[in-house]
Amino acid sequence: MQIILSFVNKCVSDVFGTMVGLVPAAGSGEEDVARPSRHSGLTGQISLTGKFNGVVYASFTEGLARGIAERIMGSASLSDGEINDVVGELTNMISGNLKSQMCDRGFNCQLSIPTIIRGESIMIDAKDAPLSIRNTYNFSELNEALIVQVFARLDQ
């Protein structure tokens, strides 16, 4: 699981470094995360199906989502729909890069299109996932944090 956590760390760093010009500081990460977890704001979700079978969640606070979206789109007056779109696309990029790493190691899989969930109390729970990792990524410039979780199983 450490190697998958390292892939996720690299994906997050590459995605935000390239698209936003901000490289967050990755936490040490957790494996076998305590479930369920509760989040407020926006969470992007992408499913992976195949030999690497699971779900990727990228949870943004409202402030983080808006701050990142404004930097990318170059506008301070974005609608909720536009912010949702940015969250979805960033989740897509994180998941896509993770998928590439896994596919190159023989764990082929397909990505779904992203789903965005908005709310004050979003509960995430993947009860039967043998593989679960979570990490927090701190954006010091925005004083906000992103949480990425991956729940999956590897089918040989």
Added chain:
Amino acid sequence: MTPPKILSVDDSKMIHSLIGKAFNSYNVQLAFASNGVEGLAAAAREMPELIILDVTMPVMDGVECLMKLKSDAALKDIPVIMLTAEAGKENVLKIAKIGVRDYIVKPFTEQALLDRVSRVVELKQKGAAPVKAKNIDDPATVLVVDDKPAIIENIRGHLSSTPWKVVGTDQCAEASQIIGKEAPDAVVISLSLPNKAALNFLHLLRSNPKTQSIPVVGLSVKTAVEEQNEAKNAGFNGIITKPIDADELYERLAKSMNLDTSKRYFSVDQSVQIVKVPKTVTPSIASELQQVIGAKTNEMVDSGMDRLILDVSDISKIEILVVKLILSVITACKALDIKFRVVGNQEFTKQAKAFEETKDLEVFQDRGAALAAF
């Protein structure tokens, strides 16, 4: 010259916004679609010079859209750059086999996007001094690299009625020297030269700022599809197949040199704009006409003309390409209140009844009758 048109097909408004910002300081026309179905419709309508195509989309994904583009005669030659978040080897091989010109992995920088696109489409900064477009009457030099002298002579013969000079050589080394002294307007090179010499030569030209914009067209036996696909993916501006057809040679070279070929189709007779459609309407001819008709109708109105005759009298078989072409001319005329008439032969008139879009067309038997009807 009309700025190149780029179609972006992606379900993400963020990506569209980034693409818009990247090309903001360039003379390009951008069109956007949100999924594969919309993308196909937009491609058929806009006939762009390039499509930037996302992979993961709802309704129809990028792979299916790409396959449909490649199986459509009118659209298959439009170069596609795939935009994907999935950089894995298997995915890249999969899309390369279907036939993409290039791919960009997300996340991407603006510069990476511009670099990839500029290999396919000539990007000009806004405000740059306009370059006078060469037309088909202007002299040009075509360098032909082939180890068979008969092929060089064949090409020289086919182009003898044009103002283009053909310079031939059987060696890439000599070709480099020729280019070093004076850059040709286009290069035609045999793809069957040994040791992938043609691909290496292309790479050499593209890696030198002084020669990177010289169009390079590959020459290949008609059945050597794999070699042709490899060339297209490497960035050749076009392929001419052997045995060489004079019309195809002329069209491919004219297109690769970005010549204004509108003189072939447009003329003026008694203050009426005549649009003469050739007997055989290939996808590239249809695309060319559809691309220029807007500008041409604007020009004619600007010069005081308000009548147009669409002469399809050489056409004896109507196919969907011809129908689309006729519709685009009619649409351009209606947009500017231009009165138009269609001239066609009896066979055309009969076949036109079979298409919903042309069944009500009034077709005149000759230009005299059409002129009198205005």
